[in-house]
Amino acid sequence: MVAVAARAGRSRRAPRWARRSIAPLVLLAVWQVLGSTGALSAQTLAAPSTVLGKAVTMTADGTLPSALAVSLQRVLCGLALGSLVGVGLALVAGLSRLGEDLVDATVQMLRTVPFIGLIPLLIIWVGIGEAPKVALIAMGVGFNLYLNVYAGIRSVDDALVEAGRTLGLNRRQQIWHIVLPGALPGLMTGLRYALTVSWLALVFGETINADNGIGFLMNQAREFFQTDVIVVCLLVYALLGLLADLIVRALERTLLSWRPTFSGT
Numbered sequence: 001m002v003a004v005a006a007r008a009g010r011s012r013r014a015p016r017w018a019r020r021s022i023a024p025l026v027l028l029a030v031w032q033v034l035g036s037t038g039a040l041s042a043q044t045l046a047a048p049s050t051v052l053g054k055a056v057t058m059t060a061d062g063t064l065p066s067a068l069a070v071s072l073q074r075v076l077c078g079l080a081l082g083s084l085v086g087v088g089l090a091l092v093a094g095l096s097r098l099g100e101d102l103v104d105a106t107v108q109m110l111r112t113v114p115f116i117g118l119i120p121l122l123i124i125w126v127g128i129g130e131a132p133k134v135a136l137i138a139m140g141v142g143f144n145l146y147l148n149v150y151a152g153i154r155s156v157d158d159a160l161v162e163a164g165r166t167l168g169l170n171r172r173q174q175i176w177h178i179v180l181p182g183a184l185p186g187l188m189t190g191l192r193y194a195l196t197v198s199w200l201a202l203v204f205g206e207t208i209n210a211d212n213g214i215g216f217l218m219n220q221a222r223e224f225f226q227t228d229v230i231v232v233c234l235l236v237y238a239l240l241g242l243l244a245d246l247i248v249r250a251l252e253r254t255l256l257s258w259r260p261t262f263s264g265t
Helices: 002-011 016-037 048-060 063-095 097-111 115-126 131-154 158-166 171-205 214-223 227-255
Strands: none
Touching: 016 048, 048 063, 048 227, 063 097, 063 131, 063 171, 063 214, 063 227, 097 131, 115 131, 115 171, 131 171, 158 171, 171 214, 171 227, 214 227
């Protein structure tokens, strides 16, 4: 009876999506009221209705889709390059003591250098075209993936590896069936951080002689105090980040379905 009552109580609750929407809707309402009454000037922050109108205009004239396509291309290229290098180095360092001796110290040293501060050197090394923008994103992605994948490999229970050895698995089979599946949670965590950092790096990267992209639109809007355009671009970044997080969560549910986890009460 207690269990039935508890289930009935839960069924009377509002859906999770509705509860999670309350705070954003209240914030939007307060923001709109402040903007409509003039308590918040348009030069300080445009009202939501103004931002929505600007987003529709920028979409209709092709400005926003064009900038979005360019930014997505840069992020995908940087993500692919950074993932290849970061995961590759993590496998070398995580699966071998010799690899760890050769790779880990150097990577740990380089990751402490703010990659944003490397922009002047990147311009000198590879020019002011697309290369420094992609390289900046790749560095942000690579370091995050390296740290999490390396930690994931080294956190695999050694008893499982020993059990595999006892069952007759060779080294390649131990890595494929035990170590790599055990490192998947670290890979997923690293991927979520990497996607977040990739958009941050994109904003800075698109300050390097860019003539298109979301970051370029933001920089241009800053020069003319167009707060509505700035907010539109920020919302695009937020929506892209949310979409990326949903994709990674879906991958986690698929790839980590074998691992029971606590999901709250």
